[in-house]
Amino acid sequence: MRRILLGGALSAAFAAGLLLAPDARAQDSLKIGVLATFEGPFAILGEDSLRGANMAFREHKMMAGGKKLDIITGSSDASPESAIKAARKLVEQDKVDILIGPLSGDEGLAMRDYAKTQPQVTFINGTSAAEPTTLIDPAPNFFRFTTNGVQWMAGLGSYAYETKGYKKVVTIGEDYSYPYTQVKGFMIEFCKAGGHVVDKFWTPLGTKDYSSIVASIPDDIDAIYVALGGADAINFLTQYEQAGGNKPLIGGSITVDQSVLSAKGKRRDYLIGTPSAGPLADNWDDPKWKAFVAAYKQSDAKAFNSPTLFSHGYYIEATAMIQALDAVNGDLSDGHKKFREVLSTQVVDTPTGKVHLDHNRNAIGSEFLTEIAAGEDGNLYNKVVKVIPDVNATLGVPEDEYKKTGLPSREAPACP
């Protein structure tokens, strides 16, 4: 009973904590929130994304538009709920001026809705790549300088149909928004070229046993489109090979990574010629990209051999923000009006080519079509087949017509 008093005492403690909370907003510095997944299944990727953002901040000596950048980090566990909680803390408690993030697709959708309730803050995406974030009901203060999961597939569908000659394929992917988006990106071009997707298999994230799916893959197909990532991809490929499967593969943006490329024996020969597509390619022969890779490797002792999609994405977003802040001399006093205008119209020169925004504030940028090849040393690598510049959010299809294919889901789009 008397413990209720404790509740009161604690409330008072809250109030006291508030008074202590720093709220001095120096005019010569800007508060920037960086939100990524420092916990949960994507913790490693979250750390790498911050590495990318820090590269951009350090390149500009932690300054933008003549003001010091005051970086505050927030952490989510890749769930939309945790992303919003972290964003709320950064925006409402720490009072950041600009928020960069989040990392994954569903988080981005939630952030779009949250951005609408906080018009005084400018939100810049991290690497979240869900299509509806900017295509459907976009927030006027949410900007995305990285391309989305549909755009990452640019060129792959037509390449598979025309160059590779695959007419009938099945797809397999994890059962959530990101693989839906990837399958859609592949099918937009593949179906338009005349191909058929006979069946789609969706498996829960983290599935270990693919035997029932391997058994139900029909015989009369030309290839399998695999949108699985990480351990799921390895498990599927191993089990498919052990069951005697020999159909050629087509890979999603995160399917063919170093662990797949290090395959030995029969599977190594079988993988050669597998096409995939994405927003970056490790082995691109461009001097600017090479300089970026070298800078990335030097930035942190724990950095990977080559930047991931996540450090690359956060680097681009942070660079875009700094460039726009420089253009307005760090002046956000007009309710970010000029700053947002510059963001919407500027062209950003990134390690992977030029990027600018469309009318929904989604990036128009370059994509890479790659194919697994054997190098001179015998190791497999992703050879760049083609760099496709200026890929827009609808892959060149007029927006009205594009929207008719429906939002990416288990069923949509369809061309059986």
Place this chain on the structure above:
Amino acid sequence: MSAVAEVLPGVAPRWLRPVLTYVIAAVALVIYPLIVPDFWAFQIGAQSLFLGVISLSLMFLGGYGGMVSLAQMTIAGVAGYLIAIVGGNSLNFGPLWPWWAAVPIAIAGGTLAATLIGVISVRTAGIYTIMITIAIAMAFFYLAQQNYTLFNGHSGFASILPPQILGLDWRSPIPFYFLSLVVAVLSYALVLYLSRSTFGIALQGIRDNARRMRALGFNVTAHRVAAYAIAGFIASFGGILLVWFNSRISPGTVDTGPIFDILIIAVLGGMRHPIGPFLGAVIFVLLENFAIDFIDRERFNTLIGVCFLAIVLFSPDGVLGLWARFVALIKSAGAANRMTRRPIGDGNSLQPAASGRFIQGRQ
């Protein structure tokens, strides 16, 4: 139990102290959201309150019934999913009934689920109860994750908002805080009342010695199932507030992390009084929000873990145990003070008598 009013003796007569405590607490809880920024009212205040409510249901089961159930978050999740499916969501899936139909259905559904879980698990005890309830909780998680016809799989439901009643948007920070506060106070009062009712006393008897209670003619199983049902009723309210707070629900809401969070909150606060879970929730929410500011971003979960370990290590009874010890310390210090102020002769005269008794005892 001693508390603030007894630490400061002489402030008020004995009969007035509990009343005074309630009044101070009520004033503090009502004024709190009005003087702090929205972030503190909504994310810290309201979240502590409804997490406290869900954890309170575990405290009721564990503290009075001796049954530690890890399925309380699952029950909250059942109620949350029901309010999403029945009451409308961004997909416009389900019958889209108004809140006054959806809320009772969600509460009834959650209570029913809790009763079923109770029926299944009451015949086990101790670690086996924990095992069977976590098995049920994981089964529900995988069902929600893989079922698309009802639960919409991995994505779940979004845009689940509280109704607009009396011209108020009940999701804006201050109204939502007061909504959570009302639910929290009512749940707290219910648990406190039940703990002193015949049912509650019988439940505590069953906790301490089930066999003896059975011999006395009590239906042990029925009492335990009823306890599960009541705990489920409370957890369902917490679940609805949780979903309205996030405005969404997905399988992640009922995954292992949140399931254990509820246990952690109850253990942190202390399981021997219904205020414990609320104290635990406040500490939990503050740590979750601010640990990242105090320590390197890669290590902030370590800080949270160390705080939990420290509290549990130094006080197996959670914060409540720490408080009880603090009060005992003050009291004994006070007593010692009174001892030293006594005339020396008094102390001396005690000694022969004491040793006399000692000798007598040996004889």
